[in-house]
Amino acid sequence: IPRSHIRNFSIIAHIDHGKSTLADRLLALGKLTDERTGKDQILDSMDIERERGITIKSNSASFYWKGENGETYLFNLIDTPGHVDFTYEVSRSLAACEGVLLLVDATQGVQAQTLANFYLALEADLYILPVINKIDLPSADVEKTRAQIEKSLGLSGTDAVPVSGKSGINVEALMQAIIDKIPAPREQDAAQGARALVFDAYFDTYRGVVEKIRVFDGEIKKGDQISFMRKGGVHPVNEIGISQLRLVPQDSLKAGEVGYVVTGIKNVAEVMLGDTITLAAKPASVPLFKYKEVKPMVFSGLFPVNGDDYPLLKESMDKLALNDPALIYEPESSEALGFGFRVGYLGLLHMEIVQERLEREFGLALLTTAPSVTYHIYFQHKPMMTLNNPAEFPDPGDIDRIEEPYVKVAIISPSEHMGAILQLLADKRGENVSMNYLDTTTVQIIYLVPLAEMIFEFYDRLKSVSRGYASLDYEFAEYRRSTLVKLDILVHGNKVDALSMIVHKSAAETRGRQVIEQLKEHISKHQFVIAIQAAVGGKVIARETISALRKNVTAKCYGGDISRKRKLLDKQKEGKKRMKMIGSVEIPQEAFLSVLKTG
Ligand code: GDP
Ligand code: MG
Numbered sequence: 001i002p003r004s005h006i007r008n009f010s011i012i013a014h015i016d017h018g019k020s021t022l023a024d025r026l027l028a029l030g031k032l033t034d035e036r037t038g039k040d041q042i043l044d045s046m047d048i049e050r051e052r053g054i055t056i057k058s059n060s061a062s063f064y065w066k067g068e069n070g071e072t073y074l075f076n077l078i079d080t081p082g083h084v085d086f087t088y089e090v091s092r093s094l095a096a097c098e099g100v101l102l103l104v105d106a107t108q109g110v111q112a113q114t115l116a117n118f119y120l121a122l123e124a125d126l127y128i129l130p131v132i133n134k135i136d137l138p139s140a141d142v143e144k145t146r147a148q149i150e151k152s153l154g155l156s157g158t159d160a161v162p163v164s165g166k167s168g169i170n171v172e173a174l175m176q177a178i179i180d181k182i183p184a185p186r187e188q189d190a191a192q193g194a195r196a197l198v199f200d201a202y203f204d205t206y207r208g209v210v211e212k213i214r215v216f217d218g219e220i221k222k223g224d225q226i227s228f229m230r231k232g233g234v235h236p237v238n239e240i241g242i243s244q245l246r247l248v249p250q251d252s253l254k255a256g257e258v259g260y261v262v263t264g265i266k267n268v269a270e271v272m273l274g275d276t277i278t279l280a281a282k283p284a285s286v287p288l289f290k291y292k293e294v295k296p297m298v299f300s301g302l303f304p305v306n307g308d309d310y311p312l313l314k315e316s317m318d319k320l321a322l323n324d325p326a327l328i329y330e331p332e333s334s335e336a337l338g339f340g341f342r343v344g345y346l347g348l349l350h351m352e353i354v355q356e357r358l359e360r361e362f363g364l365a366l367l368t369t370a371p372s373v374t375y376h377i378y379f380q381h382k383p384m385m386t387l388n389n390p391a392e393f394p395d396p397g398d399i400d401r402i403e404e405p406y407v408k409v410a411i412i413s414p415s416e417h418m419g420a421i422l423q424l425l426a427d428k429r430g431e432n433v434s435m436n437y438l439d440t441t442t443v444q445i446i447y448l449v450p451l452a453e454m455i456f457e458f459y460d461r462l463k464s465v466s467r468g469y470a471s472l473d474y475e476f477a478e479y480r481r482s483t484l485v486k487l488d489i490l491v492h493g494n495k496v497d498a499l500s501m502i503v504h505k506s507a508a509e510t511r512g513r514q515v516i517e518q519l520k521e522h523i524s525k526h527q528f529v530i531a532i533q534a535a536v537g538g539k540v541i542a543r544e545t546i547s548a549l550r551k552n553v554t555a556k557c558y559g560g561d562i563s564r565k566r567k568l569l570d571k572q573k574e575g576k577k578r579m580k581m582i583g584s585v586e587i588p589q590e591a592f593l594s595v596l597k598t599g
Helices: 020-028 047-052 084-094 110-121 141-153 172-183 307-322 348-362 413-428 457-465 505-522 566-577 587-598
Strands: 007-015 061-067 072-078 099-105 127-133 195-204 207-218 219-221 225-228 233-237 239-245 246-249 252-254 257-262 276-279 298-304 328-334 338-345 366-368 374-379 385-387 399-414 431-439 442-450 471-482 484-491 499-502 531-535 537-544 579-583 585-588
Touching: 007 020, 007 084, 007 110, 007 172, 020 061, 020 099, 020 172, 061 257, 072 172, 084 110, 084 195, 084 207, 084 385, 099 110, 099 141, 099 172, 110 141, 110 471, 127 141, 127 172, 207 219, 207 252, 246 537, 252 257, 257 431, 298 307, 298 328, 307 338, 307 348, 307 374, 338 348, 348 366, 374 585, 374 587, 413 442, 413 457, 431 499, 442 471, 484 505, 499 505, 505 537, 505 585, 505 587, 585 587
Parallel strands: 007 072, 007 099, 061 239, 099 127
Antiparallel strands: 061 072, 195 207, 195 276, 207 257, 219 252, 225 233, 225 276, 239 246, 239 257, 298 338, 298 366, 328 338, 374 385, 374 399, 399 442, 399 471, 431 442, 484 499, 484 531, 531 537, 579 585
16 A cells, blocks of 8 residues: 555544544455444453443554545554543554544534643644544534634634444544545655654563654564664564454555554563564664653552452462553552552552552552652752652651642633633632633633542532533643641551551641541540541641440441442452451451542
């Protein structure tokens, strides 16, 4: 297939606007369906992606399509994750394309992540073809959606292609629009040697690491020696080819083509996604893409409910990391919870996904400590310290000032909910940046909010105050000075390290009270009076007591539902019976579960 007949593109959209469904429809037209399983949503390969209907790891596939001129075109559909936690992954995948289909649900209109993704495509200098989806639904309003596309994205609304990914209406016309509108790959840069962008990688049991690549210049052949411009090191091309759901080996990949390469690397963590491959014999001088280290934004401690499961947790983390280069972890031990890991995540969704996969795929029951962000702590006479584990909080007397990360939050909502949303943002220490109307009934609100507030019940409250209509996007903005304190929890005079957290001074008392009330409910009476206290810098700010046991009084029984997942109940029951000794007080595992769940 000549370069003029190749189309490399991605579909971008707000969550649930129909990206996966449309991708399946395109692949089916291109005669690519998963014959082995007959499953739909073929590009979303992990179970958890299917269930949650989101794409976590990007995937891609090549297929052929005959245009109206009777000539055959090669389409490379490059899938991108559809969630804010994975912005860098989106930009990397977009760098492999010439254009995008920007999908907008005709019943929902433009949403927060429609805009966020639109800007990423704009930055990547791609051709943006708007597509209005779900036109089969009675509530679809194609004209209103066209108007929104014009007003809020500045794209031509009349050019937007109306389709239904589900029923297939007008999808063939969309294929032709891809041929007509999305540019063919650019001419190669003769000054450079061969260059290919590594936009993704995954671990395959038989082949080792498979790297997804887009060749921009020259040709890469089986048997070539290649090197990575950023990472360095020379590797043989053991296998090269295209992905048609299955991997199909070829002799080579040429400029403009998208495919995969296998180079004998055994661990995805060794591949720097965004790196440029070049030929070792004739190396290029300029990399294709600005490689960026992905920095975790959110941290938490992860402990097995049963201490005996620590080796299994370690093994499972190692396995998970084989396919998730963004997963960062190191051993951590806690007096209260024993051995576990301190884990860094790209964001809250990433955190949920990692925990859910560990539980689901490896049968682990886990306890997580309250999520924390990374604080910058400045001293008078020492260098700045980065802190993401509250247990390591330094002596407040030594601290000059503390800075915390703020994110820029963009919310799109029907304007009737604006009052409630502004109230929520104020509760979360937010600061107004701007507000504007996308049309007469839809408002976009932009605020600066501490990331730590975003990770604590923000999304749920936003959904509830807007009756589910508001959508949200956020990105890191800057570090700012804040009045933050470490909140300690003491049981009978002993500090419980796993329950320490860093909070804004104004929230310390409320949070402290919540925690000790939970603990009081779950700790049974002992032979002596037990004081449960919340303290800041040695000063008690909230207190509860559990009276001593009298004869013939039965101990409190532990009740309540502690798990969302049935199959974990047994393991957790086993864990629930377990007691942690904090000094001379027995604290049931369940008490930790309940407290940590509130955070
Ligand atoms: P994604 O999150 O963007 O990948 O969205 P999905 O493809 O998973 O679709 C989200 C939901 O919308 C699913 O329930 C789909 O069945 C439904 N859906 C997707 N496309 C259409 C469409 O064209 N018409 C209708 N009626 N439903 C659709
Ligand atoms: Mg999807």
